[in-house]
Amino acid sequence: MELIPHTLIKLKNKDLIYADTSVPAWVKKSLEISSYSVVRRGFQSEYIPVGIRGFKKNQRFAACIKKSNIESTYLPSDALKKIDTVPNTRLNLPAFQSLLKIRNHLSMFEWGVGGSLQFELITGIPMVTEKSDLDLLITCPPVPLSHKEANQLLKKLQFLSTVHLDIQVLNHQNGFSLEEFALQRNKTILVKTMVGPILMDDPWI
């Protein structure tokens, strides 16, 4: 079964990761604490491309793991369900507050949370800061949105959020920015695919 990008994977063995370069110390330290990785876009086989997060914003490390090393997987929508377990002190952070407001307005979609919020929600490790963005992932939209509908949705969500919003629409492996689609700056839109970014006229196909 294909794992969609942004799925969190808990590893059975945190030492069994494969990379082209040597593994930096912070990656080992990070895995020591959490032993979670995030599915990256890319060709999946026995090996799954993943990313490892550090505790700093720019710390990302690309690697692969074996399918057999997966203990469990968590979809972005699983993270959403955990919001009720967040302690009040953390819940007061603007990104969580924004998520609370927004969640009542996306019921027509299958969707979830990515980024540091997803990580904190699943692992319980405090990753979200005062300045964290809110990364939303809309998965498999039932019907394609028109530019106007997307624009309306975006405006609504931006109003409700007090932090910067990054909304990606995921169509299997393909993904594009809702904002770019809604604002319709160019005729074509950049879609990230398994084989790299390409420009498309209609990203919903």
Added chain:
Amino acid sequence: MEKLYFKFTTTQPVTKFVHVGVVASGDLEIILRPNNHSYSTLNIITGSDGFKSTWSNVLSRFFDRYPLQGDFEINDFGATPGVVNLRLSQVMEVLKNEQ
């Protein structure tokens, strides 16, 4: 704060010193001294910046109707044109009472 200066050609020299008003919020004071030119001068210090043309309009109207000649000093703490007019007409009243 902004300093403004205006000059109007006028024809009715005043003979008295006049003072009215207070530099309170939304209000202003006017000090009028006799001069012996053929025009009036106005030195204005105002707490609200960017209203030069409004001042000009208020004063033009006033001097059109009442060409009082003298040197005016105005200290303004955010008076509206309506209040400026009211204080100017009080100056007139004081002149009337004393003449």
Added chain:
Amino acid sequence: MNNSLLELNARERAVALLDKDTAQELIGPFDNIISPHLIPQNIVPESDDGVIIMKGQLKHLNCVIISIEGSFQGGGIGEVGGAKIVSALEHTLLDNKNGEKVYPLIIFDTGGVRLQEANYGLLSISEIQNMIIELKQYVPVIGLIPGRVGSFGGMSITTALMSYIITTDKARIGLNGPEVIEQEAGAREFDSSDKNLIWNTLGAKQRKATGIVDEVIDDDVDAFRSTIAKTILEKKDSNRDQQVNFYLSLIETLDPAHMLTTQEYTNLYRHVSVHDHHLNSAIPSDYPTITSRGRHWFEQLTQIKNAHSDIPTVLHALVNGYEYISIVPDKNNNFPRVRHGEVGLKEGYTVANVINDLIDRDKDKKTKTPIVIIVDVPSQAYGYNEELVGIHMSLAASVSAYARARQAGHKIISFIPGDAVSGGFLAHGLQSNRLIALNDSSITIQAMSKESAARITNRSLQELEQATKNTPAMAYDIKNYQKLGSLFYLISNVKSYDSSDYAINIVKNAINSAISDLENKPTDLSFRYNNKIAKESGRVATNKIRLLMDKQWN
């Protein structure tokens, strides 16, 4: 409800009180004198600087009315307005000394020091207070508070020095406005949005019930006129600044940890059993106490180690012919608001008590004991109980004691090795006839803490600091303060905590030379505006006003 004094502006109030067609304004709007300090700070000035001086007759009695305009900059006292008041009072004194009765009236409508010219305001207020204390020997000095702003800050201390205070029920008096107390001590101490609390605590009715004002009358011009005339003719004087033993007895019965209700305090006030108080000289002890610059120099100059006093916040001692006195911190004091060396209820009255005793002891002596005030006062005490009891009266008691001592011939030197802020400085330092300071950057000298000043003037702390950097009028540091000319001497090579023999000698020499400089000099505060720096730059406007007043008075 139709002949209201409150409704009128300051000028109209003065005219309304005087007999018809007798009012004559001195240094008025046509004299072309505005504050030189406001325009550079982008503030619109007023042609009278918010102080109106009006001579005339009230029921055929010669009066001079000093009326403060509350709606111009909150009635704050700056250099020009302050100098107008001082010079008018000086002439009134002179006339009375010459046997010509002139009755001074002050209409208070003021928040105290004008923060944009804070240092001038503080100096002026101390000079005003000096004049009032001397004038009271000749005529009643009457204060009116019609209301709106009321009387706050340093000018509340001035009200307590008046012979007699007449108000409407719309007047409020307090040393620290509720906003300032909230800023300094928190909303739990004083909630500035609770209007009922404010009016019940600081309002005229409560003040009347507890001896802070003398009469509350209807807001009616005629009522004011007849009450004033009666006060003058009956020579009424509450001697409010000399109730030291009464208040020290009262304060002893008060539990500082409990916020008193107005009713509780009124009861307390009505049932005081008064007894005499005398504070013994400080003695050496074995217990080192927390140090402060004030305590440090008291111990250095008196050579009393770990000085101990029955009132732990007030140290005094007569050493080598000089009376030294200092207010010091006491971290365990039962009054929480004086633990950092602030001047509180007890401190003002205790200092007054010490000085009154000294005046009494020396009253028949030809040579009076010089007094050295060691100044290290971070502020007055900001507290609810303090305001309810009327801390401004405590500060007034010490102002009065120092001023009377000086006027009686005691030479008074203030030595400033520490902070000299606000009401604390007025009560303990500014009534001296010579100021000496250490040139130490740790010294703060000002009318209000920066945080409070920022809040009251609606500026950010940054904006405030920017403004103070450019104007000595608002300086917080001793170096800029010196530019005003009010210091007799700035000791440049001694620091606040120096304890070398060298440093002590320099300070002692400075004190000695200040005292010998006072030989055969006036016993007033004129040195501050008569010296070279003051005349050339520091107090130019003050001196201009004084000259003009000399010309216009008669």
Added chain:
Amino acid sequence: MTNKNHNWASQRDEKNLRMANATSIINNKFVRTENAKELLETLIQPNDRVVLEGDNQKQASFLSETLASVDCARIHDLHMIMSSVSRPEHLDIFENGIATKLDFSFAGPQSNRISKMISSGILKIGDIHTYLELYARLFVDLTPNVVLVAADKADKQGNLYTGYNTEETPVIIESAAFKNGIVIVQVSEIVDKLPRVDIPSDWVDIIIQSDKPYQLEPLFTRDPQNITELQILMGMMAIRGIYEKHHVQSVNHGIGFNTAAIELLLPTYGNQLGLKGKIVPYWEVNPTPTLIPAIENGWIKSIHSFGGEVGMEQYISARPDVFFVGKDGTMRSNRAYGQMAGQYALDMFVGSTLQIDKYGNSSTVTNGRLSGFGGAPNMGSNPTGRRHSSTAWQSLKPTDNPLAKGQKLVVQIVETYNSAKKPVFVEHLDAEKVQKEANLENVPIMIYSEDTTHIVTEEGIAYLYKTNSMTERQEAIEAIAGVTPLGLRSNAKKLNQLRNKGIVALPEDLKVNRLAAKRSLLAAKNMEDLVKWSKGLYNPPAKFRSWS
């Protein structure tokens, strides 16, 4: 033919079913405070039309807080109907995904937020109504499924006492009680015996005691301390040039310092002019404290009120000749009847506005603020269905048409520039821009030019009803618009022409001395004076305290 089995009581069945689902927490109409949320989650269904009582002053604050906290998975897409959107949670209900559509009349305190929410699509506006319109539609096409209202007290049978602040409670309840809606009431207190019954228990389904009394604001109190000389000047002109001239008998004052000034000038300036007993004995107005001197001075025969005013309770009780007071000694207010009186029984409406355009249209909707207008458009309009005549009404009748009828006086009093020194007279209303931003069908104009009969500024009065063309109307407005851009179009010649025609009057034309406009002319200069006038019966809220 209709189907024999057609259920003609489906709505009633539906209501009964909902009530049945909640029986476990309902004890003979009464529900415990802590069960409020569960109750709403049980009784309200997605897509319901819900009326939430939020008047100007009185707010069903406990129920609105509860509604904002319900689970949006169970309750969503509600259509809210609220006369006043005042409290933050009124809009939280939309942000929380519980409701999506809103019909309202007034949103003063929330006007900024509401316009942002509209443009972001969180909230869809049905319409911005006048109060009367909104009440009317409750009986036509906006009949509610559930109403959430507030009362002071309930007795054990469920009868309600709404006291001083009855306001719009009866009209809301009636719209639900007789059309299968569920009536839910928050009460501050449950007692054995009510002072009087304002709503019979038959009309009430659920009563919940709130955790604290409903929010009540003294919105109509103006401190005379803040009345300016210009407001006094305009008040004097209005009294001479309108009240006296048209012999006005019945009036509604919009709230503000301009009208407060007039109220306080009646016992002084009005007496000087000998007008006592001749003008304005009848009022439809909230019991504003600034009316006390006129009442005490014998000017006023009757005042009916839309709602109460905090602090006026004792005073009103002691003046039953003037106010509408029940046997229990408390006032009875009613916003619906008040609006009706304003529409059909009054000679004149006097109010203020934030902007007036070159045609004479006025609006309080300015950039970024969508406030709605409450009752002003009804008060400030001429009801063409009116037939009864009065001197004032007749005095506006055109002379050249034998079939013409009179007109209600609609007066706007404004200073030409507002206190922020922005011109009040403008080429285009900001409301035009707001219409586009918020996608409204109509430009949110408060009072239309055609309804406005007089405009008073510090410069003079424009008698717009006398103009016979739009050009002349514009010139009349320009003549009193001071040095605003509109005003600068006028000149001395045009002004004098208009003065000669009686279309514009300056203070001197009205024999009003500009310099007599002093605060000393006010019958009360501060709150304490009002207390004195009331003989100690008026008890101002603490925030107005300014004496000891």
